[in-house]
Amino acid sequence: MSKVSMHSLESGRARSTAPMIDMCGIIPILACAYSAIVAPLIALTLDPLSVHESGLPNRIFWPAMAAISVALAVRNYARLGRQAFPPHIICLIAYLAFAGASVSWAINPELSFIRFVQQVMVITSIVLPAMLAVRTADLMHGLFLCFLLASILNLFFVPSNSPSIVALQNGYSGYFLTKNPLGEFSVIAFLLALHETHYPGFRRALGIIAVAIAISLLFLSNSKTALGLALLVPLLARLMLMARNKMRISPAVILLSIPFCYVILSSIVPGFNVYRLSYVLFGDPTFTGRTTIWDFANKQIDLRPLLGWGYQSFWFAGPDAPSVAAATGWVKDMPNAHNGYYDTMLELGYVGFVLLMIFITATVHAIGRVADRDSARARLVLSIALFIIVYDLLESFWMRGFDILWVVFVIVAAEIGRYWQPFPVARTAHGSRAPRPASPNPLRG
Numbered sequence: 001m002s003k004v005s006m007h008s009l010e011s012g013r014a015r016s017t018a019p020m021i022d023m024c025g026i027i028p029i030l031a032c033a034y035s036a037i038v039a040p041l042i043a044l045t046l047d048p049l050s051v052h053e054s055g056l057p058n059r060i061f062w063p064a065m066a067a068i069s070v071a072l073a074v075r076n077y078a079r080l081g082r083q084a085f086p087p088h089i090i091c092l093i094a095y096l097a098f099a100g101a102s103v104s105w106a107i108n109p110e111l112s113f114i115r116f117v118q119q120v121m122v123i124t125s126i127v128l129p130a131m132l133a134v135r136t137a138d139l140m141h142g143l144f145l146c147f148l149l150a151s152i153l154n155l156f157f158v159p160s161n162s163p164s165i166v167a168l169q170n171g172y173s174g175y176f177l178t179k180n181p182l183g184e185f186s187v188i189a190f191l192l193a194l195h196e197t198h199y200p201g202f203r204r205a206l207g208i209i210a211v212a213i214a215i216s217l218l219f220l221s222n223s224k225t226a227l228g229l230a231l232l233v234p235l236l237a238r239l240m241l242m243a244r245n246k247m248r249i250s251p252a253v254i255l256l257s258i259p260f261c262y263v264i265l266s267s268i269v270p271g272f273n274v275y276r277l278s279y280v281l282f283g284d285p286t287f288t289g290r291t292t293i294w295d296f297a298n299k300q301i302d303l304r305p306l307l308g309w310g311y312q313s314f315w316f317a318g319p320d321a322p323s324v325a326a327a328t329g330w331v332k333d334m335p336n337a338h339n340g341y342y343d344t345m346l347e348l349g350y351v352g353f354v355l356l357m358i359f360i361t362a363t364v365h366a367i368g369r370v371a372d373r374d375s376a377r378a379r380l381v382l383s384i385a386l387f388i389i390v391y392d393l394l395e396s397f398w399m400r401g402f403d404i405l406w407v408v409f410v411i412v413a414a415e416i417g418r419y420w421q422p423f424p425v426a427r428t429a430h431g432s433r434a435p436r437p438a439s440p441n442p443l444r445g
Contacts, residue, residue, distance in 0.1 A: 022133050022136075024076070027065065027069055027125060027126075027130075028139060028142075029139070031065060031407055032404075032411060034402065035404045035407045036407075037146075037149065037150050040181070041175055042055075043177060058402075062402070063121060065124075066120070068125075068129075069124050069129050073128050085131070086416075088363040088413060088416065089127060089413065089414070091359040092410075095352070095356055096123060098355055099347075100116050100120070102308065102311045102313075102347065102352070103311060105310055106317075107321060111312070112312055116311050119399055119401070126414055127410065127413075127414050130418065131417060131418065133418070135418075139415050139418075140195065140415060144193065144207075147188060147193075151185075152213065153175060154182065155216070157174045157175040158217075161174070171220065171223065174221075179223060180221075183226030183227070184404065185217075185404060186215075186218040186221060186223075186226065186230075187218070187230045188384060188404070188408055189217070190218065190230050191233070191383045191384055193211040193213075194211060194380075195379075198376045225394060229387050236386055237382040237386055240382065244368060245371070250368060252361045252362070255386075255389070287394065290338045293331055293337050294337065296326075296331050297337045297342040297343075297345075300314070305349055305350055307348070307349040307351060307352075312347060313347065315343075316335055336395075336396035338394060338395055338396060339393060339395075340392035340393075340396040340398040340400075341353065341356075342396075343396045343398070343400075344356050360389060364382070364385060366419075369419045373419060381416055388408065391405065
């Protein structure tokens with residue numbers, strides 16, 4: 001029997017003996033379900049403050065999830081000990097650790113510490129169990145099912161949206177408080193559903209239905225930026241992976257070249273800048289008022305450029321918060337800078353910004369390992385990563401509580417990390433598959 005046939009036989013046996021349901025693979029999906037379904041419904045039916053870091057649901061759910069994750073790690077210590085955390089996960093831990101250190105110089109240390117502890121629990125509840133999950137556990141399929149359920153629920157909530165609010169915000173919000181979260185959510189749902197259409201049979205049919213629902217929600221939300229990125233990022237991801245295959249260029253290098261090219265163009269082309277781009281795309285040079293917030297944020301960054309004001313200790317951090325003391329007009333009421341990169345510099349300074357960029361770059365670079373084993377899955381995780389990276393230029397998600405896009409990005413980073421270690425034939429008892437250049441998805445059960 002040929003070596004390829006032996007690999008196929010052993011892989012088939014592994015798939016047949018591997019558990020269909022793995023607790024370690026379920027925990028990250030439950031974390032996403034809480035962020036995408038439970039928390040928005042609580043905010044809608046009760047009070048937005050009920051899902052604040054001090055709210056009762058948070059004080060029950062995240063400690064329980066973190067405790068279960070740690071218990072699973074202790075129970076599976078031998079399996080965890082045989083593998084090292086991939087570099088991009090180590091970069092995430094360094095980024096998180098610096099945020100924890102910033103509590104010592106935060107304006108409101110007590111509140112900053114509470115928010116940091118919650119973030120530790122969020123990341124622990126995702127990364128630890130995901131790295132422990134058996135090879136056959138398909139996290140992306142679980143994520144798809146979570147978003148499919150949430151998409152169907154949003155469709156049912158659309159008719160109940162108040163006509164006056166729909167007219168005011170020029171779009172439907174589903175069960176979210178505003179239309180923008182529905183647009184962001186719908187893009188992730190669309191990308192996950194698009195990936196499901198690569199599978200035969202029932203999964204493809206379900207994927208096609210989910211694509212239709214996600215597109216409907218995108219149009220109902222009337223989020224033009226989200227719609228544009230939903231069309232752009234799959235194409236960009238495909239081009240980046242093609243460049244990697246043909247020219248052996250890391251996707252991270254291509255990603256970093258985009259802002260570099262912007263700087264070059266803005267210096268040699270008169271009038272070419274983000275304000276002009278906003279006017280061309282939206283007919284508004286201020287990004288719907290965001291430039292006013294960014295001007296204020298830049299002034300505050302200059303006051304504490306190196307280390308920042310402390311993790312989550314700038315906006316909504318009590319009556320002495322810098323946003324309240326120094327901002328004027330409606331900027332005082334902003335929950336964030338509507339730019340994740342500005343918020344990182346505000347809270348953690350240039351040091352924290354560099355750590356964030358290292359984490360993002362390392363994560364995108366590590367997608368090459370995924371592409372070597374499963375090109376379709378690599379396109380999916382790169383598309384999702386690109387969408388969140390770009391959308392953070394207009395909203396703020398980096399390490400902010402349990403926001404949907406942040407939770408999804410951490411799950412994607414953990415999924416990429418599962419491909420960092422080789423899948424040797426000797427470990428087929430855990431459901432692994434021997435890597436081959438043209439093999440199907442090694443995580444597909």
